[in-house]
Amino acid sequence: MAGGGPLTEGSAQIVTLVEDRLYYLPNVYELDGRVTTHPVNLRGFASTNSYLLVEKEHALLIDTGFSVHERTLIERVRKLLEPGMRLSVLVIRIGEYYGICNVRPLVEAFDVDVVYGKNAYGNPALAEDFRPEYSPWGTPPGEGWIGDVRGHVIAGNEVIEVSQGRELHAFGAPLRLLPTHWIYDASTKTLFTSDAFTHTWRADPSGPWVVAEVDDSPTFEEARAYMIGNRFWWLPGAQTEPIADRIEEIFREREIERIAPGYGCVLEGKDVVDHHRLLVLEILSATREEPPVPVSVGGRSGGR
Amino acid sequence: MAANPLPRELAPGVFWLGDCLDQPHGDVMLHGYSSLYVLAGADSSVIIEAGHPKDLVVVESQIEQLVQRGIPEVRFIFTTHQETPHSSGVGRMLQRFPEAVLCGSTSDYHLVFPQYVDRLRPMEIGDSIDLGGTRLVVVEAVIRDLLNTQWVYDTASRTLFPGDGFAYNHYHGLGQCGKVAEEVPGLDLEEMTAMFAEFALYWTQFCDLEPYIERLDELIEELGVDLIAPSHGLPITDLDETMPRVREGLRQGSAHGAPRAT
Numbered sequence: 246m247a248g249g250g251p252l253t254e255g256s257a258q259i260v261t262l263v264e265d266r267l268y269y270l271p272n273v274y275e276l277d278g279r280v281t282t283h284p285v286n287l288r289g290f291a292s293t294n295s296y297l298l299v300e301k302e303h304a305l306l307i308d309t310g311f312s313v314h315e316r317t318l319i320e321r322v323r324k325l326l327e328p329g330m331r332l333s334v335l336v337i338r339i340g341e342y343y344g345i346c347n348v349r350p351l352v353e354a355f356d357v358d359v360v361y362g363k364n365a366y367g368n369p370a371l372a373e374d375f376r377p378e379y380s381p382w383g384t385p386p387g388e389g390w391i392g393d394v395r396g397h398v399i400a401g402n403e404v405i406e407v408s409q410g411r412e413l414h415a416f417g418a419p420l421r422l423l424p425t426h427w428i429y430d431a432s433t434k435t436l437f438t439s440d441a442f443t444h445t446w447r448a449d450p451s452g453p454w455v456v457a458e459v460d461d462s463p464t465f466e467e468a469r470a471y472m473i474g475n476r477f478w479w480l481p482g483a484q485t486e487p488i489a490d491r492i493e494e495i496f497r498e499r500e501i502e503r504i505a506p507g508y509g510c511v512l513e514g515k516d517v518v519d520h521h522r523l524l525v526l527e528i529l530s531a532t533r534e535e536p537p538v539p540v541s542v543g544g545r546s547g548g549r
Numbered sequence: 550m551a552a553n554p555l556p557r558e559l560a561p562g563v564f565w566l567g568d569c570l571d572q573p574h575g576d577v578m579l580h581g582y583s584s585l586y587v588l589a590g591a592d593s594s595v596i597i598e599a600g601h602p603k604d605l606v607v608v609e610s611q612i613e614q615l616v617q618r619g620i621p622e623v624r625f626i627f628t629t630h631q632e633t634p635h636s637s638g639v640g641r642m643l644q645r646f647p648e649a650v651l652c653g654s655t656s657d658y659h660l661v662f663p664q665y666v667d668r669l670r671p672m673e674i675g676d677s678i679d680l681g682g683t684r685l686v687v688v689e690a691v692i693r694d695l696l697n698t699q700w701v702y703d704t705a706s707r708t709l710f711p712g713d714g715f716a717y718n719h720y721h722g723l724g725q726c727g728k729v730a731e732e733v734p735g736l737d738l739e740e741m742t743a744m745f746a747e748f749a750l751y752w753t754q755f756c757d758l759e760p761y762i763e764r765l766d767e768l769i770e771e772l773g774v775d776l777i778a779p780s781h782g783l784p785i786t787d788l789d790e791t792m793p794r795v796r797e798g799l800r801q802g803s804a805h806g807a808p809r810a811t
Contacts, residue, residue, distance in 0.1 A: 311660035
C-alpha cells in the first residue's frame with residue numbers, strides 16, 4: 246500500500262454478526278512497520294474496526310477508522326441504513342486516530358444526532374474535527390453540520406441507549422494503554438474491548454476478519470510477542486493481578502459470546518471467547534514473573 | 550476567566566503556547582495543558598507538539614503572532630507521539646506551512662493525513678534537526694504511553710521537551726495558569742502528578758517506577774538540562790527545587806504508592 250492509499254475494494258467488507266442487529270465493518274490497513282497499533286517488525290494486514298448496531302429506527306456506529314477508509318466506510322454505512330434511520334457515533338478511543346478520523350465525514354454524509362466519547366476532550370463531536378480538508382488552519386472546529394451534533398461525554402460507568410430496549414453498558418477498561426472504555430451489548434452478548442484482545446492479524450487484506458475456530462488463533466508466544474511488542478510493553482514484571490481479577494470478573498458476570506476489539510479480528514463464539522480469555526490471562530500471569538523490560542525499550546519511529 | 554497569558558518566551562527562542570483545559574475534580578476546577586512549543590533557531594523554526602483538538606484556533610493564533618514577530622520560517626513540526634492531544638493540529642500546520650515537514654516518529658500519519666505522505670520525515674533516537682545556531686536532538690522517552698514515543702532536546706537553551714513526562718494539572722482558581730512551576734508555591738505537584746498518572750499513564754499503577762526515575766535523572770544529567778518544557782505540566786525552570794517533587798509524585802501514582810485498578 247504505497248503512501249497509505251486505500252486497499253482493494255474486496256477488503257471493504259460488511260460482515261453480519263447478528264442479522265439485523267450487529268454488523269462488522271473492517272477497515273483494512275497494512276502492517277508495514279509504520280503503525281502504532283502493532284509491533285514495528287510485524288508484517289501482514291490488520292483492520293481497525295467499525296461496528297454498526299441497529300435497533301428499530303436507530304443505528305449506532307462504534308469507531309470510524311482512519312482517514313484513508315473514509316469513502317469505503319461511508320459507502321458501507323449507506324448500504325446498511327434504512328431511509329429515515331437516525332445514526333449516532335461512539336468513539337471508544339477518542340485520543341487515538343484509528344477510531345476517530347471519519348466522524349466529521351459521517352456527520353456530513355448522514356443524519357447524525359449524537360457523538361459519544363470519553364471525557365477530558367470537551368465536546369466529543371468537536372474533538373474529532375481536526376482534518377484540514379474539513380477544518381482548515383485558522384477556522385474553529387465545529388463549523389458546518391457538526392456544530393449541530395450533540396456531544397455526550399461518557400464519564401464513567403454508564404448506560405447508553407441505542408434505542409428503547411437496547412442498552413450498552415460502558416465501564417472502565419481493565420487492560421488498556423490509554424484512557425478508554427469497554428462496552429457490553431447484552432442483547433447480542435458482545436463485549437467491545439478497545440485495544441485489548443487485538444492480538445490477531447492476517448497475511449492477506451481479504452481476511453477473513455472473524456476468528457470462528459479455536460485453531461485459527463495465534464500461539465501463546467505469538468500473542469505474547471504482539472502484546473509486549475506494542476501497547477502492553479509494560480507487562481513484564483508488572484503487578485497485573487488486579488487486571489486479571491477484573492477481567493475474570495467481567496467475563497464471569499456477563500454472558501459473552503463475541504469479543505469485538507478496536508482492531509484485529511472479531512473473536513466469535515463461546516469456545517473462541519473462552520480460548521482467548523484464557524490466553525490473555527495466561528500472558529498476564531506469565532509476564533508477571535518476568536523481569537521488567539529495560540527502560541530504554543521504546544523510541545523506534547517505525548518509519549524507516 | 551483571565552486572559553490567556555500565552556505565548557510566553559521561556560528562554561531565548563523557546564516559546565510556550567497553549568490554552569488551559571477545564572478538568573472538574575470534586576468542587577475544584579483543575580486546569581491542564583496540552584502545550585506546544587515553538588523553537589526558533591537562526592535559520593528556521595520548529596513547532597514541537599501539535600495541540601489538543603479544542604485548542605487549535607487558539608494555538609494557531611499564537612503561532613501567527615510569532616510569525617508576525619519575525620521568527621524564522623517554520624520548516625519542521627515534531628510530535629512526541631500520535632495521541633491527539635499531542636498531534637491533532639499536524640494536518641492544519643502542514644497546510645499552513647507548505648515548506649514544513651513532519652519529523653519524529655511518523656507512524657500512522659500516512660493513514661490519517663494521506664495528502665501529506667511525501668512530507669513525513671521519520672527520525673530515530675540520536676537524529677537531529679539543524680535550526681541554525683542550535684540543534685533539536687531526538688532522545689529516548691523515559692516516561693511514555695505509546696512505545697514509539699520520542700522526546701527532543703534543544704542544545705542551545707538546554708531545554709528538554711518530554712511530552713507526557715512531567716505531567717500534572719494546576720489550580721485555575723489560584724491564578725496558576727501560564728506560570729512556570731517555581732512561580733506557584735501553592736502547587737500540589739506531587740498529588741497532581743499522581744492524579745495525572747492515574748488517568749493518562751495507567752501502566753504506572755502496576756509497575757515499579759524506580760528504574761524510570763533513575764533513568765530520568767541520568768538523562769537530565771547526561772544532557773545537562775536547564776529547562777523542562779512538558780506537554781501537560783507547567784514548565785520547570787529550577788530542577789534542583791522541583792525534581793524531588795516530581796519524583797515523589799511518580800512514586801505516589803505507582804504500584805508502590807496507591808495501586809488503583811479500574
